[in-house]
Amino acid sequence: MSKYQLDSSPIYIDGTDIPKNKLNITDSELIHEIEQNLLTQAYEQFSVQVNINTVFDEEYFVNLHKKTLESLYDFAxxxxxxxxSKGDSQFCLAEYLQNESARIFNALKDDNYLSNILDKKEFATKLAYYQGELIALHPFYEVNGRILRLFFDMLCIYNDYSIIDYTDSIANGKYIQASIECVQYADTGKLEKIIFNGLIKR
Structure with a gap:
């Protein structure tokens, strides 16, 4: 589990980078394994619920984090x-977080949740833009990347794509590098290539 730099540390067990949790787990590998199991369950649950009336707004995004992790964390x-921050990447300052989140989700709404985009490359470009914005926002204390990928995978299902295959790019570190460039340079080029290569029309 990677170490973040915070102004204060309200959610971590003293002297560790392990989040305080409802199961009183102090082993980082075990808690990561539990998180992954909860994510797997969330994919199964939310993917079958996506339909033409699903609204991919801020409430939906926050609810993904809450419903996925509330059995483990009070901050879900x-x-x-x-x-x-993480390394040299400074995420959105807390005082601007709510306004920036509203801006991003209002823009996604204005884009009709990408439902009018038929071209795969344009779809990937838009996905990379919004994903990059949420990567830089980094709104939650923990499990940001996996929840935002869950969010965009559900958006893909909504738009008749399969979930995005990030397997190789995560394993070889290219996804992390692409995320860093989103935060530090507002450059989504590498992320767009990863998303495009992982997109399959259903």
């Missing part, structure tokens, strides 16, 4: 209220 579904 809550935006952070402290500044957070």
């Amino acid at each position: 579904g809550l935006y952070r209220n402290v500044n957070m």
Whole structure:
């Protein structure tokens, strides 16, 4: 589990980078395994619920985090209220987080949740833009990347694509590098290529 730099550390067990949790787990490998199991269950649950009336707004996004992780964390579904960085990447400052989140989701709504885009390359470009925005936002204390990928996978299902295959890019570190470039340079080029290569029309 990677270490974040925070102005304060309201959610971690003292002296560790392990989040305080409802199961009182102090082993980082075990808690990561439980998170992954919860994510797997979430994919199964939410993918069958996606339909023509699903609204991919901020409430839906927050609810993904809450419903996926509420059995493990008290902070599930809550935006952070402290500044957070990782390495040289400074995520959205906490004081601007709510406004920036609203801006992103209002723009996605104005884009009709990408439902009018028929071209795969244009679809990938838009996905990379919005995913990059949420990567830089980094609204939750923990499990940001996996929840936002869950969100965009559900958006793909909504638009008649299969979930995005990130397997190779995560394994070889290219996804992390692409995410860093989204935050530090607002450059989504590498992320767009990863998404395009992982997109399959159903």
